[in-house]
Amino acid sequence: MRPFSVHNGVVAPLRRDNIDTDAIIPSREMKRVSKSGLGIGMFAAWRYADNGRDKDTLVPDFVLNQPAYAETTILLGGTNFGCGSSREHAVWALTDYGIRVVIAPSFGAIFQRNCYRNGLLAIELAEASIDAIEAATAADPQKLTVTVDLTAGRIVTAAGEVDFSISSEVRERLLSGADDIDLTLRYADEIAAFREARYADEPWADLTDGAVPVPYGHEKQR
Amino acid sequence: MPRTLFDKIWATHEIRSLGERTSLLFLDRVFMHERTGSIALASLAEADRAVANVATAFATMDHIIDTFPGRNDSTLMPSGTDFIRSLRHGAREAGIRLFDLDDPLQGIAHMIAAEQGIALPGLTLVCPDSHTCTLGALGTLAWGIGTSDCEHALATETLRTRRPQQMRVWFDGQLRDDVSAKDLILHLIARYGAAGGRGCAIEFAGPAISALPMNGRFTLCNMAVEFSAFTGIIAPDSRTFDYLDGRPYAPRGASALRARRYWQSLCTDTDAHFDHELRIDASACQPMVSWGTSPGQSIGVAEPIPAPQSLPTQAEQAAAERAQAYMAVTPGERLVGVPIDAAFIGSCTNSRLADLRTAAKVVAGHRVAPGVRAICVPGSTTTKRAAEAEGLDRVFIDAGFEWRESGCSLCFYAGGEGFEPGQRVISTTNRNFEGRQGPGVRTHLASPATVAASAIVGSIQAAERVGHASV
Ligand code: SF4
Numbered sequence: 177m178r179p180f181s182v183h184n185g186v187v188a189p190l191r192r193d194n195i196d197t198d199a200i201i202p203s204r205e206m207k208r209v210s211k212s213g214l215g216i217g218m219f220a221a222w223r224y225a226d227n228g229r230d231k232d233t234l235v236p237d238f239v240l241n242q243p244a245y246a247e248t249t250i251l252l253g254g255t256n257f258g259c260g261s262s263r264e265h266a267v268w269a270l271t272d273y274g275i276r277v278v279i280a281p282s283f284g285a286i287f288q289r290n291c292y293r294n295g296l297l298a299i300e301l302a303e304a305s306i307d308a309i310e311a312a313t314a315a316d317p318q319k320l321t322v323t324v325d326l327t328a329g330r331i332v333t334a335a336g337e338v339d340f341s342i343s344s345e346v347r348e349r350l351l352s353g354a355d356d357i358d359l360t361l362r363y364a365d366e367i368a369a370f371r372e373a374r375y376a377d378e379p380w381a382d383l384t385d386g387a388v389p390v391p392y393g394h395e396k397q398r
Numbered sequence: 399m400p401r402t403l404f405d406k407i408w409a410t411h412e413i414r415s416l417g418e419r420t421s422l423l424f425l426d427r428v429f430m431h432e433r434t435g436s437i438a439l440a441s442l443a444e445a446d447r448a449v450a451n452v453a454t455a456f457a458t459m460d461h462i463i464d465t466f467p468g469r470n471d472s473t474l475m476p477s478g479t480d481f482i483r484s485l486r487h488g489a490r491e492a493g494i495r496l497f498d499l500d501d502p503l504q505g506i507a508h509m510i511a512a513e514q515g516i517a518l519p520g521l522t523l524v525c526p527d528s529h530t531c532t533l534g535a536l537g538t539l540a541w542g543i544g545t546s547d548c549e550h551a552l553a554t555e556t557l558r559t560r561r562p563q564q565m566r567v568w569f570d571g572q573l574r575d576d577v578s579a580k581d582l583i584l585h586l587i588a589r590y591g592a593a594g595g596r597g598c599a600i601e602f603a604g605p606a607i608s609a610l611p612m613n614g615r616f617t618l619c620n621m622a623v624e625f626s627a628f629t630g631i632i633a634p635d636s637r638t639f640d641y642l643d644g645r646p647y648a649p650r651g652a653s654a655l656r657a658r659r660y661w662q663s664l665c666t667d668t669d670a671h672f673d674h675e676l677r678i679d680a681s682a683c684q685p686m687v688s689w690g691t692s693p694g695q696s697i698g699v700a701e702p703i704p705a706p707q708s709l710p711t712q713a714e715q716a717a718a719e720r721a722q723a724y725m726a727v728t729p730g731e732r733l734v735g736v737p738i739d740a741a742f743i744g745s746c747t748n749s750r751l752a753d754l755r756t757a758a759k760v761v762a763g764h765r766v767a768p769g770v771r772a773i774c775v776p777g778s779t780t781t782k783r784a785a786e787a788e789g790l791d792r793v794f795i796d797a798g799f800e801w802r803e804s805g806c807s808l809c810f811y812a813g814g815e816g817f818e819p820g821q822r823v824i825s826t827t828n829r830n831f832e833g834r835q836g837p838g839v840r841t842h843l844a845s846p847a848t849v850a851a852s853a854i855v856g857s858i859q860a861a862e863r864v865g866h867a868s869v
C-alpha cells in the first residue's frame with residue numbers, strides 16, 4: 177500500500193450530499209477484472225457529455241474539467257460521500273486519477289474503509305471547517321493548493337489551519353503503508369486456536385470435511 | 399451487564415482487540431460473486447496467498463451473467479465473460495464451492511446464502527457486496543466489504559473491524575394488509591433520511607417485526623445499507639428456526655437441537671444500551687414509492703411530491719431540485735397515475751417466492767398495459783423452479799411479463815442490458831440512483847404489489863388489499 181504522510185495539492189469542491197459509488201465510477205466503466213486504469217471512468221456521467229458515454233467531449237461546468245482544477249488531488253465532498261455499492265473500484269478510480277485526499281462531513285462506511293486500504297486519506301470534518309477550506313481556496317486560483325499533514329493532523333491553506341482527527345490505528349497503517357494481511361497473519365496461531373474453541377462451542381459453524389452436505393437434491397425445497 | 403444481540407455475536411467472534419474500538423474478528427463465512435470476487439481471488443493468487451478455510455468460502459454468478467433463457471458465458475456487458483471465467487477459474491483453483499451458471503442452486507449471493515442455510519443465527523458472514531446485510535434477517539451478523547477486505551477475509555478468516563455504534567429501530571403496531579416490508583423500510587428511510595442509520599449496527603425489533611414473516615425480514619434488512627447502516631439484524635425466533643429447518647448447510651438432528659437452544663439466547667437483554675433509538679408506528683405506514691434519486695426521497699403513493707424549498711437544509715433542497723429535474727417530476731404532483739414505460743420485479747430485495755406470489759396475485763387474469771415492458775426475474779434458480787412448480791411463471795407470461803433466468807439482471811446497469819434513457823421504470827429493487835438501471839433511466843422504487851399493479855394499469859398505482867403483510 178502506498179504510504180501517506182504529507183501531501184501538497186490542489187483542492188476542488190464537489191460538495192453534493194450522498195455522492196454514491198455509482199457516481200464516482202459508473203458500473204459500465206468497470207470493464208476489466210483488474211484494479212488499474214479506472215481513473216478515466218471516474219465521475220464519468222458528470223465529466224463527459226451524453227451521460228458519460230461521449231468521452232471525447234468534456235462537460236465544461238464540471239469542476240474537474242475547469243483548467244484551474246486540472247491538477248486536483250484533494251476533493252471536498254458532501255455528507256455521506258461514497259455511499260451506496262461496496263465497489264472498491266470507486267477508490268481505485270479516485271487513486272488512479274490522482275486523488276490522495278477526500279474531505280467530507282461523513283462517508284459511506286464501506287467506502288471509507290476501502291480508502292484506508294488503498295492509501296487514500298478520507299478525512300471527516302465539520303461542515304463549517306470545510307466551508308473555511310473552500311472559502312480559503314476557491315476564490316483565488318493562486319491559492320488552490322493546500323497541505324495535508326497526517327502526522328500533525330492538520331490542513332494548511334493560504335488563510336490558515338484546520339485540524340482534523342483520525343483513529344491512531346488507521347493513522348499508523350497509512351503512515352507505514354504496511355499490508356494488513358501480513359500484519360494479521362502474525363496472529364495465525366491465535367486465530368487457529370480461536371477457531372478450534374469456536375467450533376467446539378458452535379459446531380454447526382464448522383463446514384470442514386464431512387460436515388459439508390451434498391448440495392444437490394436436498395429434501396426440503398421451498 | 400445487559401447486552402444487545404449485536405454485543406453477543408461480537409463477543410463470540412472477537413479474537414483480540416487492536417485498540418481504539420477496533421478488533422480482529424473471526425469470520426464464519428465468506429461469500430463472493432463474479433463482479434468483485436473475481437478480482438479478490440485473482441489478486442490473492444497473484445500475491446501467492448492461500449485461502450485459509452475453503453470449506454466456509456462460497457461463490458456465485460449473479461451480477462454480470464445474462465438472465466435470458468438459454469444463457470451461457472457470453473454476456474451483453476462488454477467483457478463480462480472475463481469476470482465469469484475469472485471467478486470460475488479462481489474458485490476452482492482455490493477449491494471453493496461455486497454456484498455456477500448452470501447449477502440448479504445458482505442465484506443472487508444473498509438469496510442463496512439464506513436458501514442453502516449457509517448463513518445461520520449468531521454467525522459472521524461477509525461478502526464484497528453492500529447488500530450482504532440482507533442476511534441479518536436470520537440473526538446473522540453479515541455485512542458488505544470491499545475487495546481488499548475480501549482478500550483479507552479469505553487469507554486470514556478474519557477482518558480488522560471497527561466496532562460500529564448501535565441503534566435500535568422499534569416498530570410498534572402492525573402493518574396494514576395492503577402494506578409490505580418494502581413500504582416499511584422506505585417509510586423509515588424517508589422519515590430519517592438516507593444517512594439516518596449513521597454507520598450503526600441496527601437491530602430491527604418490536605411487535606411489527608415479530609409478526610413479520612421471514613420474507614419481509616429479508617427485505618427490511620436488505621435495505622439497511624440504504625439507511626447508511628453498518629448492517630441490520632433481527633433476533634432469531636421460531637419463524638427463523640422453521641425457515642432454517644432442513645436447509646442443506648444448516649445443522650440437523652442433535653446438532654440442530656443444540657443450535658436452537660443456543661440461538662434462543664441470541665436476543666437483546668432488557669435494559670441493554672443502544673447509542674440511538676428510533677420508534678416507528680408501523681400501522682401508519684402506507685404503500686410507498688420513491689420520487690427522487692435516493693431511497694430517502696420516497697412518499698406515500700397518493701402524497702404530493704415535496705417542494706424543495708419546504709425541506710429543512712440547503713443541501714436537501716439542492717438534492718431535491720437535482721433529483722426532480724432528473725426524474726422529470728414536479729413539486730405538488732402525485733405519483734399515482736404517472737405513466738410508466740417499464741416494470742421490473744427482481745433483485746435481492748424483492749424476488750423471493752413470497753414476493754412472486756404477491757405480484758402474481760395482483761397480475762393474475764390481467765394483461766400488462768400496452769406499451770409497458772414488464773419483466774420478472776426470480777432471485778435464484780431454486781426460487782424460479784419453486785415458482786414454476788406453482789404455475790406462477792404462467793401467470794406472469796400470460797399477463798405479458800418476460801420470465802427470466804435468475805440473477806441481478808436489470809437491478810443495475812453494468813454496460814450490458816438496461817432500460818432506455820429517459821424511460822420511467824417502477825422497480826422492486828433497492829437503489830434509484832442516477833443511471834442505476836441505465837444511463838438517464840428514471841427509477842421508482844416500490845413493493846412487488848405496487849409494481850405489479852402499475853404494470854397492469856400502465857401508470858403508478860398501489861395494489862388494493864392483496865394481503866401481502868402476511869407473506
Ligand atoms: S440484486 Fe441488485 S442490489 Fe442485489 S446484489 Fe444484485 S445488483 Fe446488488
